[in-house]
Amino acid sequence: MNLVRALLIREIQLLRSYAFNTVSGIITVVIIFLILLLGVRYALPGSGGMGNTEEAMVVAFFLWSWLLGGLNTLTWGITMEAQQGTLEQLYMSPYGFRVVSILMLGISIISNLAFSVPLLVILMLISGRFLHIDVATVSVLLFFMVLPAYGLGYVFGGMALLYKRIQNVFQVINMGVVGLFMLPDSFPWNLIPFTSGYHLISRAMRQGIGLTHLPPAELSTFIATSILFFLGGLWIYGLLEKRVKRLGILGHY
Amino acid sequence: MIAVEHLVKRFGDVVAVDDVSFEVGEGEIVALLGPNGAGKTTTIKSILNLMVPDSGRITIGGRVVKPGDHWLYRHISGVLEGNRNIYWRLTVEQNLQFFVGLSGKWVARRDRERLLERFGLLERRGQEARKLSRGMQQKLAVLCVLVRGTDYIVLDEPTLGLDVDTTYQLADMIRFMKDSGRTLLVSSHNMKFVERIADRVVFINRGRVVAQGGVDELRRMFAFRTYSIRVVGRGNPGQLFPDARVEQKENAHVIHISLEPEHLYDVVDKLRSHGFLLEEIRRDEPDLEEIYLKVIGGEA
Numbered sequence: 219m220n221l222v223r224a225l226l227i228r229e230i231q232l233l234r235s236y237a238f239n240t241v242s243g244i245i246t247v248v249i250i251f252l253i254l255l256l257g258v259r260y261a262l263p264g265s266g267g268m269g270n271t272e273e274a275m276v277v278a279f280f281l282w283s284w285l286l287g288g289l290n291t292l293t294w295g296i297t298m299e300a301q302q303g304t305l306e307q308l309y310m311s312p313y314g315f316r317v318v319s320i321l322m323l324g325i326s327i328i329s330n331l332a333f334s335v336p337l338l339v340i341l342m343l344i345s346g347r348f349l350h351i352d353v354a355t356v357s358v359l360l361f362f363m364v365l366p367a368y369g370l371g372y373v374f375g376g377m378a379l380l381y382k383r384i385q386n387v388f389q390v391i392n393m394g395v396v397g398l399f400m401l402p403d404s405f406p407w408n409l410i411p412f413t414s415g416y417h418l419i420s421r422a423m424r425q426g427i428g429l430t431h432l433p434p435a436e437l438s439t440f441i442a443t444s445i446l447f448f449l450g451g452l453w454i455y456g457l458l459e460k461r462v463k464r465l466g467i468l469g470h471y
Numbered sequence: 472m473i474a475v476e477h478l479v480k481r482f483g484d485v486v487a488v489d490d491v492s493f494e495v496g497e498g499e500i501v502a503l504l505g506p507n508g509a510g511k512t513t514t515i516k517s518i519l520n521l522m523v524p525d526s527g528r529i530t531i532g533g534r535v536v537k538p539g540d541h542w543l544y545r546h547i548s549g550v551l552e553g554n555r556n557i558y559w560r561l562t563v564e565q566n567l568q569f570f571v572g573l574s575g576k577w578v579a580r581r582d583r584e585r586l587l588e589r590f591g592l593l594e595r596r597g598q599e600a601r602k603l604s605r606g607m608q609q610k611l612a613v614l615c616v617l618v619r620g621t622d623y624i625v626l627d628e629p630t631l632g633l634d635v636d637t638t639y640q641l642a643d644m645i646r647f648m649k650d651s652g653r654t655l656l657v658s659s660h661n662m663k664f665v666e667r668i669a670d671r672v673v674f675i676n677r678g679r680v681v682a683q684g685g686v687d688e689l690r691r692m693f694a695f696r697t698y699s700i701r702v703v704g705r706g707n708p709g710q711l712f713p714d715a716r717v718e719q720k721e722n723a724h725v726i727h728i729s730l731e732p733e734h735l736y737d738v739v740d741k742l743r744s745h746g747f748l749l750e751e752i753r754r755d756e757p758d759l760e761e762i763y764l765k766v767i768g769g770e771a
Contacts (some may be wrong), residue, residue, distance in 0.1 A: 224572020228558065233562040263722075273530060303554030306521050310548055311573045314541035318573070463538065466482065466513065466522040469554065 221313060222321060229325045233332060241331070244337050251279050255468040259274055270424075277420050278399050280338045282362065285395050285412065287330035288364035291323055292371030297378045308470045309325045315459075316452070323368050330364070349424035351461055358429055359422060363415040367395075369451025376458030379468065408436065411444040472496055473547075473623055473656060478527035480513050486511045488524070489678035490719035493655050495623075495671075500649050502669035503658040504763055510678040511658040515627045518656070519549050533624060544574070548616045549625035552658070556612040563592050563611055566600055570615035578618055586631060590614055590644060606637030611691055613644055623654045630661045642667045662760040672759070674766045682766045690756045697755040698735065700726045706748035707739055711741055723750060 234239070258271055296319075299305035309315045342348050370391065378384050401407040403417040418440055421427050429437075462468050473495040473569060480488040488510040495501040503511050516522035518529055520536050529536045531543050550556050557566045564583065571578050578586070587593040590610055598610055609629060616624055626645070630638045638661060645668045647653060659665050665672065666686065673683040684692065701723050702708055708724050709717035715728040722749075730738065739749060757765070 220572045220575050220577045223577075224569045227572075228561065228569050231561055231565055234560075302559065303551070303556055304558060306519075306551055306554065307556055307570065307573070309521060309541075310519065310544045312541055312544040312575060329484070460523075460538070463521065463523045466480070468515060468521050 221311070221318070222325070225321050225325050229322075229328060233329045240333055243333060244340070247279060247337055248281055248340055248344070248382075251275070252344065255345055258461070273349065273424050274343045274420065276338070276341045276345055277423055278345055278396060279341055280334060280415070281399065281419060282396050283337050284334045284360060284364060285367045286392055287326070287333055288367030289371050289374070289388075289392065290455070291326040291394075292319065292368060293374040293378060293384075295322065295326075296375035300379060301471050303469065309468065319372075323371075324368060327364075329332065349423040352422065352426070352428055355422045355427075355429040355432075356419065359415060359419045362441050363411070363419065364413040365444045366415075366451075368446030369448040372451035372455035373458075376455040376462070379462045380458050380465075385437055405437075408439060409443055411440055411447055414440040414443065472530075472532065473654065474528075475514065476528045476530075478514060478517060478524050478529070480510075480517060480522070480524045482552075488517070491527070491675065491678070491680055492623055493673045493680060493683055495654055495767050497654055498652065499647065499670045500645065500655045500657060500668050501671045501673060503656060503673050503675060503760075504660075504662075504665060505658075505675035506767060509675045511675055512627055513678075514675070515549065515551070515625055515656070515658060519547065519551075519625060522553075543623070546621050547623040547625065548619045548621040549572075550609075550612045550616050550627065550629060552628035552631060555600075557600050557608065557615055560599060562597050562599055563587065563603070564596040565620055566611060571618040571620075574619040574621075576620060583618075586614065586758040587619065589647070604637075604659055606633050606640070609633060610629065610637070610641065610644065613641065615746065617644070617648060620650070623656075624648060626655065626657045628658055628660065630659055630664050633659065638664050639667075646754070662758065662763060666759045674763065676767050684734045686759065689759075689762050693757050693762050695731045696731065697757060698728055698730065699751075699753045700738065700742070700749070701751040701753075702726065702742055702747040702749055704742075704745070706745070708742060708745070708747055711745060712738070727755070 254275060255272065258275070296305065299308060308318050311318050353380055374384060374388055374391070375449060377387075396411055398412040399416040401410065401413045403414065408414040414436060418432055421432065422429070459468075476492050476496070478488050478491040479486070491510065491514055493501070503514065505511050513522065517524045518531075520538070520540060523538045532546050534543070536543055558569065561569060564587070567578070567583055567587070584593060584596075587596055592607065592611060592614065595603060595607065600611060603611065613626065613629060616626075629641055633641065642664055644646065645655060657665070657668065669686055671683065671685050674681045682689070701720075703723045707714060707717065708726055712726060712728055715726050718725045718727070728738065735752070739752075742749065758767060
């Protein structure tokens with residue numbers, strides 16, 4: 219409990235310290251969204267499909283920001299801790315770094331929401347496309363959507379410890395996530411939780427379909443792959459961490 | 472007790488730590504001394520299980536440490552060299568709260584204030600760590616380790632970049648830790664600091680332990696070779712002993728000379744035969760810096 223309290227206090231303080239960063243991040247995404255929105259409106263004037271496209275854009279931008287938050291929490295989190303010389307202190311917790319980092323992820327949902335929710339509201343206001351927000355449905359789907367991002371975050375965090383400079387690969391992954399949204403909602407693509415999750419959330423937010431009315435097979439595949447991605451990421455991190463400790467470069471950056 | 476037995480760590484062809492063994496007894500302060508690249512930090516990181524050694528055994532409180540173990544952090548914590556070890560964007564008090572919470576504990580406000588006051592940080596409690604001086608930041612990092620409440624504390628080069636005043640304050644903190652029942656392993660280049668705090672010293676060079684013992688024991692061990700001989704007489708006695716250093720003090724000369732005890736009589740006879748009157752013979756006790764130079768210099 220004291221560990222959670224300590225991590226929570228730290229998260230809130232750091233969120234306050236980096237408030238300008240959060241606001242400027244939202245403004246950047248909004249500007250990109252505005253440019254694309256205007257592009258769509260000029261490219262498809264009077265098109266019947268424009269409404270759908272704009273709704274899809276709102277969902278995609280919202281989910282993109284949500285997933286980037288998830289990916290960044292660990293990848294940049296571990297890199298930053300190593301750079302500022304506090305990573306080893308986190309490792310010296312009697313609970314172990316696994317527990318500390320998983321709790322950090324749980325708590326980071328606060329800062330992730332602080333970024334993504336205002337962004338969603340702004341995107342809906344700008345586009346005039348108001349989506350269905352069934353809090354229970356969206357919360358569950360968002361949780362399982364961010365879980366594989368955390369898994370990837372572990373992988374890239376471990377790679378950052380081992381190889382140090384992975385910014386270029388990470389930028390490609392950041393952009394590549396949007397590409398995964400565009401893949402069809404069928405086998406084998408639906409085994410990628412980012413793809414199946416996007417289609418499920420899209421249906422929930424655009425058509426107002428509740429969690430209990432979503433196809434059980436699709437939903438369970440999404441949840442299972444999401445958990446697998448997370449556990450897989452954690453496992454790979456463990457392998458990379460072992461190598462890093464053998465080389466004695468934990469905390470070197 | 473912290474026990475390091477036959478520790479070996481290689482980085483490619485370089486043997487960073489080569490069969491290092493030593494112990495830190497309960498309630499002791501042991502200083503790890505050696506030049507840059509001697510293997511001190513590698514040894515410390517291995518003890519803290521932040522690095523996996525190639526071979527050897529480390530026990531903490533009688534339990535063997537294995538790679539990936541984290542039970543040991545209920546008993547041991549540390550401050551590492553070259554790291555900030557604290558969050559610059561958190562205030563002094565928030566840092567303290569965070570690090571004690573990281574160990575699953577909590578310190579009541581009154582106790583926190585007492586600790587901050589004890590170490591001169593109370594007035595800065597609301598200040599972000601990045602705005603503190605280097606010395607204050609280091610004191611805070613050590614305090615953040617202290618509040619974790621572990622029995623064993625490891626400090627890697629805690630005086631690096633600190634002024635004399637802050638170094639003494641840090642020494643005071645370390646004595647406070649010992650008085651409150653902690654066992655400490657401290658690496659440092661600052662001999663005056665080590666002399667002030669350490670019960671025992673382990674000299675390490677090129678990855679090997681080259682000497683170890685209590686500070687007084689080491690002084691005695693190296694003392695017998697150096698003598699100060701005060702004489703009165705005409706002329707310069709330095710001409711009789713080219714290897715000696717001679718000081719003129721008022722109407723006397725003081726000869727500082729290194730020799731084996733059995734040769735002392737020869738020196739005295741030589742001085743007397745040249746008309747010098749003996750006023751005093753004193754065996755010099757070298758300070759830690761001189762011992763260090765002898766031990767490490769002899770190895771170089």
